Amino acid sequence: MSFYVLIPLLPLIGFLITGIFWPYFKGKGHIVTVPLMIASWVLSLKAFSETMNGPAVHIKLFDWIDSGSLHVAISLMVDHLTAIMLVMVTTVSTLVHIYTAGYMKDDSGYDRFFAYISLFTFSMIMLLMSDNLLELFVFWEAVGFCSYILIVHWYERKPSWVAANKAFIMNRIGDFGFMLGILLVYVVFGTLNYSEIFQKLPAHIHDTINFWSAFNGTTQYSVITVIALLLFVGAVGKSAQLPLHPWLPDAMEGPTPISALIHAATMVTAGIFMIVRLNPIYNASSIAMSVVAWTGALTAIVAATIALTQRDIKKIVAYSTMSQLGYMVMACGVGAYGAGIFHLLTHGFFKALLFLGAGSVIHSMSGEQDIFRMGGLSRAMKITFSTMLIGSLALSGIPPFAGFYSKDLILSDAFQSGPTGHIFWMIGVLTAMLTAFYTFRLIFVVFFGKENFSEGEHHHGHEGHAPHESPLVMTFPLLFLSVMAIGAGWAGNHYDIIGFLSQSMPVPHAIGRPELSEDSLKSISVIVGLVGILLAYALYGKPSTVPQKMAQQFKWLYSLSLNKWFFDEIYDLIFVKPTIFLSFLLWKEVDKGVIDGIVNGVAEFCQTSAAAIRRVQTGQLQNYALVMAIGLFGMVSLFLFVR
Amino acid sequence: MVPLSWYVGLSSALFLIGLIGVLVRRNTLVVLLCIEIMLNAVNVNFVAFSKYQHVIDAQILVFFVITVAAAEVAIGLGIIISLFRLKGSVNIDDFNILKL
Numbered sequence: 179m180s181f182y183v184l185i186p187l188l189p190l191i192g193f194l195i196t197g198i199f200w201p202y203f204k205g206k207g208h209i210v211t212v213p214l215m216i217a218s219w220v221l222s223l224k225a226f227s228e229t230m231n232g233p234a235v236h237i238k239l240f241d242w243i244d245s246g247s248l249h250v251a252i253s254l255m256v257d258h259l260t261a262i263m264l265v266m267v268t269t270v271s272t273l274v275h276i277y278t279a280g281y282m283k284d285d286s287g288y289d290r291f292f293a294y295i296s297l298f299t300f301s302m303i304m305l306l307m308s309d310n311l312l313e314l315f316v317f318w319e320a321v322g323f324c325s326y327i328l329i330v331h332w333y334e335r336k337p338s339w340v341a342a343n344k345a346f347i348m349n350r351i352g353d354f355g356f357m358l359g360i361l362l363v364y365v366v367f368g369t370l371n372y373s374e375i376f377q378k379l380p381a382h383i384h385d386t387i388n389f390w391s392a393f394n395g396t397t398q399y400s401v402i403t404v405i406a407l408l409l410f411v412g413a414v415g416k417s418a419q420l421p422l423h424p425w426l427p428d429a430m431e432g433p434t435p436i437s438a439l440i441h442a443a444t445m446v447t448a449g450i451f452m453i454v455r456l457n458p459i460y461n462a463s464s465i466a467m468s469v470v471a472w473t474g475a476l477t478a479i480v481a482a483t484i485a486l487t488q489r490d491i492k493k494i495v496a497y498s499t500m501s502q503l504g505y506m507v508m509a510c511g512v513g514a515y516g517a518g519i520f521h522l523l524t525h526g527f528f529k530a531l532l533f534l535g536a537g538s539v540i541h542s543m544s545g546e547q548d549i550f551r552m553g554g555l556s557r558a559m560k561i562t563f564s565t566m567l568i569g570s571l572a573l574s575g576i577p578p579f580a581g582f583y584s585k586d587l588i589l590s591d592a593f594q595s596g597p598t599g600h601i602f603w604m605i606g607v608l609t610a611m612l613t614a615f616y617t618f619r620l621i622f623v624v625f626f627g628k629e630n631f632s633e634g635e636h637h638h639g640h641e642g643h644a645p646h647e648s649p650l651v652m653t654f655p656l657l658f659l660s661v662m663a664i665g666a667g668w669a670g671n672h673y674d675i676i677g678f679l680s681q682s683m684p685v686p687h688a689i690g691r692p693e694l695s696e697d698s699l700k701s702i703s704v705i706v707g708l709v710g711i712l713l714a715y716a717l718y719g720k721p722s723t724v725p726q727k728m729a730q731q732f733k734w735l736y737s738l739s740l741n742k743w744f745f746d747e748i749y750d751l752i753f754v755k756p757t758i759f760l761s762f763l764l765w766k767e768v769d770k771g772v773i774d775g776i777v778n779g780v781a782e783f784c785q786t787s788a789a790a791i792r793r794v795q796t797g798q799l800q801n802y803a804l805v806m807a808i809g810l811f812g813m814v815s816l817f818l819f820v821r
Numbered sequence: 822m823v824p825l826s827w828y829v830g831l832s833s834a835l836f837l838i839g840l841i842g843v844l845v846r847r848n849t850l851v852v853l854l855c856i857e858i859m860l861n862a863v864n865v866n867f868v869a870f871s872k873y874q875h876v877i878d879a880q881i882l883v884f885f886v887i888t889v890a891a892a893e894v895a896i897g898l899g900i901i902i903s904l905f906r907l908k909g910s911v912n913i914d915d916f917n918i919l920k921l
Contacts, residue, residue, distance in 0.1 A: 795920060796917070796920070797917030797918075797919060797920025798913075798914060798917060799913055799916065799917075800843070800844050800845070800852075800913060803843055803844055804844050807840055807844065
């Protein structure tokens, strides 16, 4: 057995030990899980360095399904894409494990929480290491399940379980499409193994499928396009793209560490990972590619506009995550898979940093999440402030921070991908400006200005202590991640991450000669980011009434953004209300009326008819004797005279 | 010699008297007496047929009936006494406690 097996196995062992024996830990759950996680992280680094100068590793653990022509094995595949994702996932997961020890201190579900994040990490690692679609799908569902049980961690609060249900149900819609896609892959290719699919792909590239043959339809669809789009539906659900996104902001009801781990750095990027992993299928279908690109671009800009007006610190970061995921999907849609993965990695670091920083702020404010009830925190929380500033600069794409390199790579790849690419580039640049604006709005409102809270007014403030810096166990992950947020982009650029990844996937080819050189493209996006920061400073850097005036001036746009483009309301109207109405109809009318009516009717009939017949039983002995006598005479006379 | 039909007629008359008594009288003791009349109607039948058919078995059967009737009366009277203690009455209409 090689050490690769240990990478997913160690978190699983951690989960089993803490999960089974959790009543005995009594707030010491980190003793088991954190060292195992660190070991897994070290092994991931080793795996990464092995792939750096070696070929992809492929280990078959066991045959899972062996039925007819369907062969599915549980395997571990570590190629360049997996290795680099593994490093990011285990790094963030380890830091979140450490952070949790501080953040969730004194929580009644402390050990349970550790068990679940270890289970999540195991599932995510297996998802990355899978070598066939079915294995991917199993762990795809497993991470979704872990996300559910972690969002619902504070299960006694109604918003938690409502949000968890919403996340699970919305993901189910996406997963249904994903499952159909897998079935179609099996029907067309006869295998679920990635490498075998890619081998057989050229032979099926012109295959068509007729969906309406049962209804005598004749329209033929390209089967590769259908597969790509169905699989993309799964990615839309998991990576919170339009229109299946509303679960992600609501998932912020869960504890902050899982927002950082699951809903920023790892699980939500599974959709992008899947697209990149199956890039030959997507490359074979230009229609699917443009659908992917447009979905990503629209998600990026819509999420960015929503983030402009939100007041909840975690919601702002959540919409920013959604917007950045849109960027990555857009990058995949224009064929810049390497740039998408690069952004995924840097984003994983700086967005986890922002979430953990937000968690540190919330922790010190004793549960307050409204940014307009904070303010002036830079004096009390120097480490949190400086690390969050680094994260925000990285998110805004200011050099030399990580976001600059990856975001610019996406933008320049988009620009070079032909005429529609220019549109994507413009959307991307606009989004970049909005991103810089809302990120620094958060920074200015939370950390500068006057204090908008009074002592002892906090949610759980029994003793009403002033804001304070978080303990070292929480600031250490922030510091570590800010190093990554500074260095990851430079390192990726310097050591040619795209060249490294191109061993697993194709690089995009530029169409024609771009009108703008790469340097001018870069400077445009940096300038745009700086403009966004300056705008945020002008509006929120010092006390001003301009934001209120603007909100009144553009009331329509303001309410559109504040209400998240009314997605929840529209879904409520189209899906939730009719479903509830239909359910009530079925309950009150069909179930109570028809079903219960039949059952109760039968009972009623028996009862009334029995009551009628019961009159025969008078209880008078002589009545019975008379009936007996009449019967006897009747029988005797029958015997004597009729025969 | 008295013809058989007379005996049978007597037996039928006794049986009907007993039956009507069982059906219409309200006093439980009288009902018990009427049952005895019916039994004895049967006994008359047995004896008459025994004489005319020249078989002795039926007469033995009569002894059995008389013995059983004696036992039955003893039990019946016992039941009536305990019913009287329960209800304070021997009216058969009061004894409908098995009815719901």
